[in-house]
Amino acid sequence: MKGGVADLFERPSAGTRALLVHAGVRGEDPERAAEEFVELVRATGADPAELVVAAPRRRDPRYFVGAGKAEELRARVETDAIELVIFNHRLTPAQERNLEALLKCRVLDRIGLILDIFARRASTFEGRLQVELAQLRHLSTRLVRGWTHLERQRGGIGLRGPGETQLETDRRLVGKRIERIGRQLDAVERRRAVNRRPRRRTGVPVVSLVGYTNAGKSTLFNRLTGAGVHAADQLFATLDPTLRRMPLPGGSSLVLVDTVGFVADLPHELVAAFRATLEETRQADLLLHVIDASGPDGRERAERVNEVLAGIDAGHLPQIEIMNKVDRRAGPAPGVERDDTGAVRRVWLSARTGEGIEALSAALGERFETTGPSRELRLPPGSGRMRARLYETGAVLGERPCDDGGSIVEVRIADRDLVRLKADAGRTGSNQAASRRPRGEAR
Numbered sequence: 001m002k003g004g005v006a007d008l009f010e011r012p013s014a015g016t017r018a019l020l021v022h023a024g025v026r027g028e029d030p031e032r033a034a035e036e037f038v039e040l041v042r043a044t045g046a047d048p049a050e051l052v053v054a055a056p057r058r059r060d061p062r063y064f065v066g067a068g069k070a071e072e073l074r075a076r077v078e079t080d081a082i083e084l085v086i087f088n089h090r091l092t093p094a095q096e097r098n099l100e101a102l103l104k105c106r107v108l109d110r111i112g113l114i115l116d117i118f119a120r121r122a123s124t125f126e127g128r129l130q131v132e133l134a135q136l137r138h139l140s141t142r143l144v145r146g147w148t149h150l151e152r153q154r155g156g157i158g159l160r161g162p163g164e165t166q167l168e169t170d171r172r173l174v175g176k177r178i179e180r181i182g183r184q185l186d187a188v189e190r191r192r193a194v195n196r197r198p199r200r201r202t203g204v205p206v207v208s209l210v211g212y213t214n215a216g217k218s219t220l221f222n223r224l225t226g227a228g229v230h231a232a233d234q235l236f237a238t239l240d241p242t243l244r245r246m247p248l249p250g251g252s253s254l255v256l257v258d259t260v261g262f263v264a265d266l267p268h269e270l271v272a273a274f275r276a277t278l279e280e281t282r283q284a285d286l287l288l289h290v291i292d293a294s295g296p297d298g299r300e301r302a303e304r305v306n307e308v309l310a311g312i313d314a315g316h317l318p319q320i321e322i323m324n325k326v327d328r329r330a331g332p333a334p335g336v337e338r339d340d341t342g343a344v345r346r347v348w349l350s351a352r353t354g355e356g357i358e359a360l361s362a363a364l365g366e367r368f369e370t371t372g373p374s375r376e377l378r379l380p381p382g383s384g385r386m387r388a389r390l391y392e393t394g395a396v397l398g399e400r401p402c403d404d405g406g407s408i409v410e411v412r413i414a415d416r417d418l419v420r421l422k423a424d425a426g427r428t429g430s431n432q433a434a435s436r437r438p439r440g441e442a443r
Contacts, residue, residue: 018046019076022088023054023065032297036264037088040110043117049080063102064095070102077103086113090265093142111138111267118270126188133181134270140174192279204393205254205368207246208281210309211290212301213261216324220290220351221258224361241280249365252395252412257284262308264301271312278312286367287319293348294328320363321346327353335359374412381405386425393421 018041022034034051041048052073054065063070064087073085084106085099091109099107108116115135122128209217225244246256257280271278281287289305291298302321309315326334327350334356337346344363349356374397379387381404390396395413402408413421 016045016047016084017049017080017082018084018086019073019080019082020048020051020086020088021054021065021073022051023059033088040113040117040263041086044113044120046084046086049082050076052076062095062098064089064091064099070099073099074103077105084108096142110265114263114267114270126185129181129184129188130270130274133178133185134267134272134274136174136178136181137272138267140171140178189279196283198392205285206257206280206283207254207286207288207364208257208259208284209288209290210259210281210305210314211261211322212292212305213263215261215290215292215301216351217261217290218258220288220322220324220349221256223351223354223357225256243280246364248368249362252365252368252393254364254368257281262305264304266308271308278314281309282312282314282317284314284317286364287314287317288322289319290322290324292325293323293331294325298323320344322360323348324351326350327355336363374410377409377411378402379407379409383425386422389421389425 020037020041022037024033034053038048038051052069054069060066060070065073076082077085082103082105085103086108088110090111091099091107096107096109115131115138118131119135122131209221211217221242221244225246241260242258244256245253247253259278259281260274287309289302291302295301306315309317323332323346326332326348332348334349335347336344336359337348339345344366347356347360347363349360351357377390383406387407387409390409390411390413393413395411396409397412398410400408411418
């Protein structure tokens with residue numbers, strides 16, 4: 001657009017002194033929403049100088065807020081030496097460019113804010129790939145006229161004529177990088193699927209911890225499994241999924257999964273990029289929905305989590321609500337709450353102090369523990385595969401050797417699971433025997 005505002009404006013570099021803008025939504029608690037917004041901003045390392053709250057109204061297509069409020073923001077930016085303006089809402093690329101042209105400083109929306117937090121928290125190779133993919137997808141819609149030099153053609157000897165503009169070059173490079181990261185994450189997803197197969201074959205139940213960010217999932221995970229997963233009183237402390245075996249009362253066990261926390265208006269770019277991570281949640285047999293019982297908006301945040309679960313096709317999975325942080329409020333004592341049928345519906349506990357952990361462990365044992373008395377199985381020599389499968393499921397209660405080299409194993413396992421394990425061990429043994437046949441031997 002020749003002669004337009006975008007041609008006269010070079011996108012500025014961002015600082016840390018930030019002006020926050022929150023336009024309320026009807027039906028929400030404005031104080032709590034603004035408080036979470038400030039926490040998100042501080043998680044990026046920015047310095048919140050001031051919070052401006054705009055009344056709920058129809059969104060302006062040019063500046064998101066009305067022209068009068070936009071002029072007010074411009075005056076505050078000039079007066080208070082603001083280097084960055086952050087909106088607690090999703091802005092269109094055009095709104096973001098128009099605001100930067102008016103305010104003469106960098107403008108960031110809620111999506112860019114959350115992406116920046118994820119970029120700071122990502123520590124593993126997979127986590128960094130996922131965050132970079134989400135950032136590139138977000139950036140690809142904001143290249144147009146973000147900087148004036150992008151519209152210029154490259155010149156020089158051999159490059160004159162209908163050359164490629166810098167904008168077109170950047171688009172092409174971003175597209176290639178997105179494709180490359182996508183292939184790498186596809187490989188990660190296939191690797192996770194391969195690792196999941198033994199658990200499925202042996203019937204080991206998988207339980208996934210889900211919940212709003214900073215609800216205490218990682219602290220609970222460490223308490224239940226003894227793992228050393230990083231846990232902190234901050235937003236999105238955990239990004240990468242961690243799996244650990246958790247023993248159950250009676251000798252069996254399950255696999256517990258700690259996953260990334262959710263937040264209101266979680267960017268679609270992040271959900272798409274973290275599909276391999278979220279697959280662990282979709283494949284779970286049970287969800288432990290961790291809720292901060294000490295906050296006034298715990299139920300509202302739980303509903304937001306359920307919306308995200310429905311969006312990733314995990315809304316149908318059975319849940320047990322974990323009302324965490326009971327040590328911070330006066331309310332129900334640690335323990336189990338059941339529904340009309342007698343099934344465990346909710347567990348009140350404190351992951352930090354350990355109160356109620358035994359009640360949760362008993363509830364999980366009640367759900368997954370095999371009922372009925374134990375039995376003895378005689379395993380002949382050479383049945384190491386079957387023996388290994390029994391130990392993988394956590395069904396073995398005891399074992400003693402026999403004179404012929406075999407063993408007698410005391411187990412507690414359902415009949416259907418035992419049949420499946422025998423069939424699986426038989427198939428594996430046949431495949432191994434076939435691979436050991438001399439070349440040319442008849443099959």
